[in-house]
Amino acid sequence: METVHPPALNPTSDAPKVMVDIRHMNKFYGDFQVLTDINLTVHARERIVICGPSGSGKSTLIRCINRLEEHQDGDIVVDGIPLTEDVKNIDQIRSEVGMCFQQFNLFPHLTVMENCLLAPMSVRNMSRSAAEALARRYLEKVKIPDQAEKYPSQLSGGQQQRVAIARALCMQPRIMLFDEPTSALDPEMINEVLETMEELAREGMTMICVTHEMGFARKVADRVVFMDQGQIVESAAPKTFFGNPKNERTQKFLQQVLQH
């Protein structure tokens, strides 16, 4: 059956396509409200950085986009597909949305190559040779072409995270989500991962990154979203966000983060 795409939210045809559209979204853990009235629209090729104090719901928000977390009300539309209970929609969205995690979450019993082959072969039904060619291309892109036959535990943290990025890219996603990709890394490995992400951004990938790397936000983001206590408090271009934050909570947060 063909998926019914809802009418484009932006009627002008040359405007970039809306990739993620979140409207009035609320999420609860039992009685506790973790996300309150979230509204966020992300266009194709846009790079969004989400920051905020820990426990502010940043990770929960991006995990709602590929249904690792369920939202209770409001609408999420990803690349024209409404995110509902419908398993078919969820599967379709997941095959369009790549994700990288704080803890990398590579499959430890599979080699780097096998990690990259699994999804293209079993979700996209690619042949092994086609999937391998694709994997080699992306492993080269993240600068670890010669580690393909190693197991994840034989690689450094930075290398593992880059493999995780390559693994996600092998599904040729239209959107990439990054959930604090550098938080679990030793300081000297953070840059190699950030560089990979910057390159991805340069190539026009739509990206939503939860990160504490303010340098990355400044350099790469089109828009910085600040969250506190489950709400989006402020959302602005990096220049305005860092130079002239409007909200008091944002100011306080930036003071603490940028002090040193």
Next chain:
Amino acid sequence: MDLQFLDIIPKSGPLFWGALYTLFVGLIACGVGIFVGTGLLLMRNSRFWLLRTFVGIYGSFIRGTPALVQILVFYYALAPLTGINIGPFTAGIMAVGFNSGAYVAEILRGGLSRIPKGQWEAAEALGLPKRKVWFKIILPQVFHSVIPLLVNEFTMVIKITPLLSTITLVELTRASQMLYNETFRPVEVLSLAALIYFIICFSISQFGEHLQRRSRKYRL
């Protein structure tokens, strides 16, 4: 008492065949056990409550009744109850396998609880279908993490196979009984049988350790 091992050893051919039979039955029963155990694990994690409840009842029932009784039930009661006529060989393997399955399921459950949540999330985020997530991502890691326990369970299976002598299977224990009835040398024959059991179980443990060493590089 004078022990006459030298007299017995030339006549111990039946023990050898009995040992082979024990190993053969044990291997198949173990295979059945792993199959049943994996099935139970999947059922326990099913979204249908009826399956989940069944696993609980199955487990308590198997662990709450003697293996010998289970074997006898399989052999004597199954055919009249269901009309399926299975011989002692199939009945015995089924009984031991289904018994072992309940324990294997518990072992696997322990292994499953040690799989980090991130593995599920990464697999789901890639859009892998449920079946692939289980069989390509989760189960291989579960099995890997419980190799020593599974090997131990295999030796347990070997050690309950003597119960199958009660349903006419000529495995190692039955073979030795027949041999000492013939030779009137129970001490020598049974010592030999015990030694053979030990060699079988010890080899299995060693094999398990080898398996684990070989796959150590997978570990996170």
